[in-house]
Amino acid sequence: MKITLSEAVQSLKEGKVVGVPTETVYGLAASLYHPNAIEQIFKLKGRPKENPLIIHVQDVDIIRLFATFWPPDMESLSRFFWPGPLTIVLPVHSQTIPSIVRAGLDTAGFRIPNHPLTLELMKEVGPLVMPSANLSGRPSATKVIHVEEDFGLDFPILDGGHCKNGIESTILYFKENRWQILRLGSLPAEEFEKILGYRPQVLEVRKEEKPLCPGQLFRHYAPKAKLILGECEGSISTILGFEEKDYPKGKKVYYLGSLYHPESVAENLYAVLRQLDNEGVKQVAVDDDFPREGLWLTIAERLKKACYSKNSQDLEG
Numbered sequence: 202m203k204i205t206l207s208e209a210v211q212s213l214k215e216g217k218v219v220g221v222p223t224e225t226v227y228g229l230a231a232s233l234y235h236p237n238a239i240e241q242i243f244k245l246k247g248r249p250k251e252n253p254l255i256i257h258v259q260d261v262d263i264i265r266l267f268a269t270f271w272p273p274d275m276e277s278l279s280r281f282f283w284p285g286p287l288t289i290v291l292p293v294h295s296q297t298i299p300s301i302v303r304a305g306l307d308t309a310g311f312r313i314p315n316h317p318l319t320l321e322l323m324k325e326v327g328p329l330v331m332p333s334a335n336l337s338g339r340p341s342a343t344k345v346i347h348v349e350e351d352f353g354l355d356f357p358i359l360d361g362g363h364c365k366n367g368i369e370s371t372i373l374y375f376k377e378n379r380w381q382i383l384r385l386g387s388l389p390a391e392e393f394e395k396i397l398g399y400r401p402q403v404l405e406v407r408k409e410e411k412p413l414c415p416g417q418l419f420r421h422y423a424p425k426a427k428l429i430l431g432e433c434e435g436s437i438s439t440i441l442g443f444e445e446k447d448y449p450k451g452k453k454v455y456y457l458g459s460l461y462h463p464e465s466v467a468e469n470l471y472a473v474l475r476q477l478d479n480e481g482v483k484q485v486a487v488d489d490d491f492p493r494e495g496l497w498l499t500i501a502e503r504l505k506k507a508c509y510s511k512n513s514q515d516l517e518g
């Protein structure tokens with residue numbers, strides 16, 4: 202159910218949960234100061250309590266109130282990339298942020314999203330915690346109808362149109378004297394080189410260790426259809442591919458976008474994965490013959506996660 206900006210302000214101030222647009226994906230928002238609403242987010246999504254939430258603010262000075270450490274280059278990163286699809290994890294004064302938001306960690310993730318409606322909303326309501334507005338384990342939502350698919354037609358949503366980036370923010374963390382990537386996202390690693398003088402590496406998740414980015418352990422971005430990477434020349438007649446290519450074996454081809462515009466693929470990705478489910482597709486071969494650099498690396502990672510079978514050992518998240 203679409204609601205106006207002032208209705209969204211009122212609902213959030215009253216401690217309700219609202220669907221909110223960002224430039225990456227839709228978020229399921231609650232005020233940082235309404236713990237019951239934050240609890241409700243976990244219930245609505247079916248999200249494990251071990252998976253912390255990102256705090257969204259409209260101004261970097263607000264983050265200074267929470268953080269106990271301001272890493273080198275924090276200033277330039279924030280000036281260059283915010284508002285935008287970057288989340289930065291920082292150590293925080295734990296008493297300033299409810300434990301449920303941090304999943305008990307002594308850090309929190311912060312982001313200034315680049316969407317005019319959401320910036321306006323936060324001016325009125327203050328910091329908003331929001332995970333992506335999808336049921337845990339489902340592809341994220343990039344349109345109002347996706348949020349409705351997962352949470353029902355009566356669920357209140359502030360309509361901000363189609364999320365133009367289409368893939369979640371990139372998460373950075375300063376560890377061992379370097380910035381490292383906790384989650385690949387819609388800001389490619391190469392983009393940070395001009396600010397940092399080096400390319401941050403992706404921090405590998407080792408299950409035996411205490412996870413630095415708990416969300417990476419959970420099953421994600423999965424449609425109901427079984428996705429198989431490659432094998433577009435084989436016996437599977439439904440294909441997920443690119444506009445410029447021909448798929449002689451494909452009886453039905455779903456197009457992700459252009460091989461020359463990874464941005465178009467990122468924008469469409471989750472909508473196409475959801476479409477597969479809506480059309481009852483059981484099995485699809487994914488054309489994985491695309492570059493492995495820039496935004497393509499994020500796209501490859503999301504597709505790989507979408508391929509995990511329902512029977513995989515990974516926790517549902």
Ligand code: TXA
Pocket residue numbers: 223225226227228229252253254255286288290303306308309310312314331332333334368369370371372383384413414415416417
């Ligand atoms: O683009 C985005 O980031 C979207 C929009 C709505 O802003 N949000 C989003 O939230 O993707 P969510 O909850 O779906 O993913 C948040 C990720 C999870 O993998 C979580 O584990 C990680 O951020 N995270 C949050 N706080 C963290 C922390 N203190 N330390 C490490 N990872 C953290």
Ligand code: MG
Pocket residue numbers: 332333341
């Ligand atoms: Mg998510």
